[in-house]
Amino acid sequence: MGIMADRYWIVVVVFVALSCLIRPLDASAGDADPLYKTCVEQCEKTGCVGENCFQHCSFSSDGVSVDGKWYMQEPLYLRWKQWDCQSDCRYHCMLDRERERETRGNAPVKYHGKWPFRRVFGIQEPVSVAFSAFNLAMQFHGWLSFFLLLSYKLPLRPENRKPYYEFSGLWHIYGLLAMNSWFWSAVFHSRDVDLTEKIDYSSAVALLGYTLILAILRTFNVRDEASRVMVAAPLLAFVTTHILYLNFYKLDYGWNMKVCVAMGITQLLLWAVWAGVTRHPSRWKLWVVVVGGGLAMLLEIYDFPPYKGFVDAHALWHATTIPLTYLWWSFIKDDAEFRTSNLVKKGGNWLFAVFMNALSSGTSSIFVHPSV
Numbered sequence: 158m159g160i161m162a163d164r165y166w167i168v169v170v171v172f173v174a175l176s177c178l179i180r181p182l183d184a185s186a187g188d189a190d191p192l193y194k195t196c197v198e199q200c201e202k203t204g205c206v207g208e209n210c211f212q213h214c215s216f217s218s219d220g221v222s223v224d225g226k227w228y229m230q231e232p233l234y235l236r237w238k239q240w241d242c243q244s245d246c247r248y249h250c251m252l253d254r255e256r257e258r259e260t261r262g263n264a265p266v267k268y269h270g271k272w273p274f275r276r277v278f279g280i281q282e283p284v285s286v287a288f289s290a291f292n293l294a295m296q297f298h299g300w301l302s303f304f305l306l307l308s309y310k311l312p313l314r315p316e317n318r319k320p321y322y323e324f325s326g327l328w329h330i331y332g333l334l335a336m337n338s339w340f341w342s343a344v345f346h347s348r349d350v351d352l353t354e355k356i357d358y359s360s361a362v363a364l365l366g367y368t369l370i371l372a373i374l375r376t377f378n379v380r381d382e383a384s385r386v387m388v389a390a391p392l393l394a395f396v397t398t399h400i401l402y403l404n405f406y407k408l409d410y411g412w413n414m415k416v417c418v419a420m421g422i423t424q425l426l427l428w429a430v431w432a433g434v435t436r437h438p439s440r441w442k443l444w445v446v447v448v449g450g451g452l453a454m455l456l457e458i459y460d461f462p463p464y465k466g467f468v469d470a471h472a473l474w475h476a477t478t479i480p481l482t483y484l485w486w487s488f489i490k491d492d493a494e495f496r497t498s499n500l501v502k503k504g505g506n507w508l509f510a511v512f513m514n515a516l517s518s519g520t521s522s523i524f525v526h527p528s529v
């Protein structure tokens with residue numbers, strides 16, 4: 158995740174910029190090797206690499222499955238079969254090539270933009286999948302505790318029972334987009350085919366674009382609807398067009414990387430500058446996320462091959478976003494408490510609000526001790 162991107166910026170930024178940055182190169186040293194190419198071509202015809210034969214590769218010459226039951230000729234089913242065949246062929250040809258390279262004392266090379274990973278139960282990159290799942294869980298935990306804080310711990314506006322915090326709806330959407338992105342990151346690292354790649358890229362770009370909008374709205378404290386729409390509309394239009402371009406015109410890794418880096422760096426700078434000038438009590442959390450995210454990015458730059466075929470720099474990068482996500486949501490919750498207490502005090506009905514809240518939920522003491 159995967160990445161992005163995140164929230165604000167930083168987590169998100171880092172996460173998304175990375176997920177865009179990372180696996181962008183289509184052709185790599187490994188798959189440019191003529192021996193590898195020949196092996197894959199042969200395998201897709203014969204269905205075998207050496208002694209290993211794959212059941213998904215049993216096509217007749219016109220592309221229709223040889224065991225031609227009607228339901229097996231469904232285009233989608235055939236498509237899956239071809240994906241499985243191609244994936245099995247590439248994997249076993251890669252293992253063959255790498256075994257040979259190792260005996261000659263050569264270091265591992267990348268294939269189709271990825272290091273030679275060892276599969277576990279058919280999962281291509283089990284460690285990245287596990288960390289993506291942890292990130293997903295962490296986003297869910299953060300979002301849930303944010304939801305509970307707003308609904309049951311902070312006072313609500315007496316007139317409509319809605320939160321005082323003006324950015325609550327925007328953070329809820331952020332939580333959904335982030336969870337969506339990590340879900341598809343886990344799927345993509347399990348099985349890397351055209352479809353999963355496009356959905357993963359699209360989710361990461363959507364998250365990164367959204368977090369840029371959120372960064373602008375929060376750091377400039379844009380609160381009225383009309384101004385928010387003015388900021389969001391052009392960015393939403395651009396991000397939508399970009400996603401359509403990637404999916405239906407050309408999956409241009411170089412261009413996508415530029416877009417992701419531009420959006421990521423912009424929001425990172427916004428949060429960093431804001432953390433520098435604001436008197437926000439939790440600005441240190443922003444700093445930690447920005448610096449931590451920057452350090453994590455080094456993992457993406459100093460890419461190294463997977464240790465024992467499992468743990469590579471990308472997997473570690475997914476690991477580092479887990480604590481950063483925790484801290485990020487912690488900042489968001491602090492922000493909700495901070496804004497709420499300012500608004501309630503300004504409105505002069507602080508005591509009234511706490512009283513109302515006590516009546517309705519019985520947990521108002523938590524608000525009186527905001528450190529909780």
Ligand SMILES: [Zn+2]
Nearest residue numbers: 158159285342
């Ligand atoms: Zn990833």
